[in-house]
Amino acid sequence: MSTGIEPGDRVGCTYAGKELEGFYITERDGKAVIKLDSGYNLGIDAKILTKLRTQAPRPHSAKKIEQDESLPQLSIVSTGGTIASKIDYRTGAVTSQFEADDILRAIPGLAKIGHFSAQVPATILSENMTPAIWRKLASTVCDEIKKGSRGVIVTHGTDTMAYSAAALSFMIETPVPIVFVGSQRSADRPSSDNVMNGLCSAAAAVSDLGEVSVVMHATTNDDYCAIHRGTRVRKMHTSRRDAFTTIGSDILGTVDYPSLDVKLSCSAARRKEEGTEPVLNDKLEEKVGILYFYPGMSPEVVEAFKGYRGLVVMGTGLGHTASGCIPALRSLVKDGTSVVMTSQCLNGRVCDRVYDTGRDLLNAGIIEGGDMLPEAAMVKLMWVLGNESDPDRVAELMRTNLRGELGRCTPNGL
Known part of the structure; x- marks a missing residue:
């Protein structure tokens, strides 16, 4: 800009009769883009901006935080996400750039809960998560537990956090809490949830939780x-701070704020005896897909999964697709694809014995997914197929409650 304002500089202006302040980000489409203190971006005529001060660059490496070694040993395993993010003043976007130690600086209260070690197996936006990173993440978490960690906090982007939490649920038999945490709003915003979520996750990590x-x-x-x-x-x-919900079951507990008192439900698995080793089984079959059925869907969409070892179908209601798709599903099953039926309804369980379409699907060889969430069913199928090749055994395991993925009202006493 000709005004001498650089990205990151503090600026002010009078706009629509109001005095506004924020940080200059960039110039775009002939407008200066500033990030207001509210967290929102504003495009404005650069001529009315006044430079208030130069933003001092954040040092790449800060002084090491002093920690109390008498506190429980905890691990932060960082994969990135909004809880570990900051503004890129060049673009105005929130980018995942922090290393795990930065989280301790951003949330000073953590140092009063535990003595932390930090690992960074990945620094990604959560939409870039892959099964390969799940394996690396699971291995890192297990290593931290074997080294004596009394609990592991995994910082993760919220968009795919449920997938990753399900993946580690199947891949690790854990004796201690493994707690995924993220934030919906970055630390620069007054409404950020990163501090409270971070402190509550640490409190859960030192609790009696064991899953x-x-x-x-x-x-x-x-x-x-x-x-x-x-x-x-x-x-x-997409954006509310209370975006996450337990579906078809009760929550495992609560963490009050700011007291950080933890209350666990009777259904929550408890921490194992100290010294118990975690069990890692990170075999995953990556050739597994998920398909959302919609009215008028061509059987060719189903046929696109030919050659896949597994497919989760999000059917309507009790677990249905159009009759015209059933031959294509039957063909997949005949060719060796394990097909699991879940419901788009999320609440309630699949039952393909009520209507003719459902019975036809069962005759085609689909596996009823009970009340599993589609995402959890997909991850579970990846894990099951990574460990079993016999179709009957695959079907049996998909109908068996392994990590609380099937609710109380599911058949077979689950």
């Missing part, structure tokens, strides 16, 4: 976080 969970805001207020089972949780809103 994989997701800890996030339970309401839009800063009053408590919910502890969700990793195989029963879903992101249900």
Whole structure:
């Protein structure tokens, strides 16, 4: 800009009769883009901007944080996400750039809960998550537990966090809490949820919990976080702070804020005896897809999955597709693809014995997915197919409750 304002500089202006301040980001489409203190971006005529001060660059490496070694040993395993993000003043976008130690600096209260070590197996936006990174993540988490960690906090982008939590639920038999946490709003925004979520996740990590969970805001207020089972949780809103919900089951517990008191439900798995080793089984079959059925869908869409070892279908209601798609599904099954039926309804369970279409699907060889969430069913099928090749055994395991992914009302006493 000709005004001498550089990205990151503090600027002010009078706009629509109001005095506004923010940080200059960039110039785009002939407008200066500034990030207001509210967290929102504003495009404005650069001529009315006044430079207030130069933004001092953040040092790449900061002084090491002093930690109390008498506190429980905890691990932060960072994969990126909004909880570990900051503004890129060149583009105005929120980018995942922090390393795990930066989280301790951003949330000073963490140092009062545990003595932390930090690992960074990936630094990605969550839409770039892959099964290969799941394996690396699971291995890193297990290593931290073997080194004595009393709990592991996994920072993760919220968009695919439910997939990753389900993946680690199947890949690791854990004796300690493995807690996924993220934030819907980055630390630069006044409404950020990163501090509360981070502190509540640490409190859950030192609790008696003994399974994989997701800890996030339970309401839009800063009053408590919910502890969700990793195989029963879903992101249900794009931007609200209370975006995550346990579907078809009860939450595992709560963490009050700011007291950080943890209350676990009777259904939550408990921490194992100290010294118990985690069990890692990270075999995954990546050739597994998920298909959302829609009215008028051509059988050719189903046929596109030819050669896949597994397919999860999100059917309507009790678990249906159009009759015209059934021959294509039958062909997949005949060629060796394990097809699992789930429901788009999310709540309730699949039952393909009520209507003729459902019975035809059963005769075609599909596997009823009970009340599994489609995402959890897909990850579970990847894990099952990674460990079993016999179709009957695959079907049996998909109908068996392994990590709480099937609800209380599912057949076979689950």
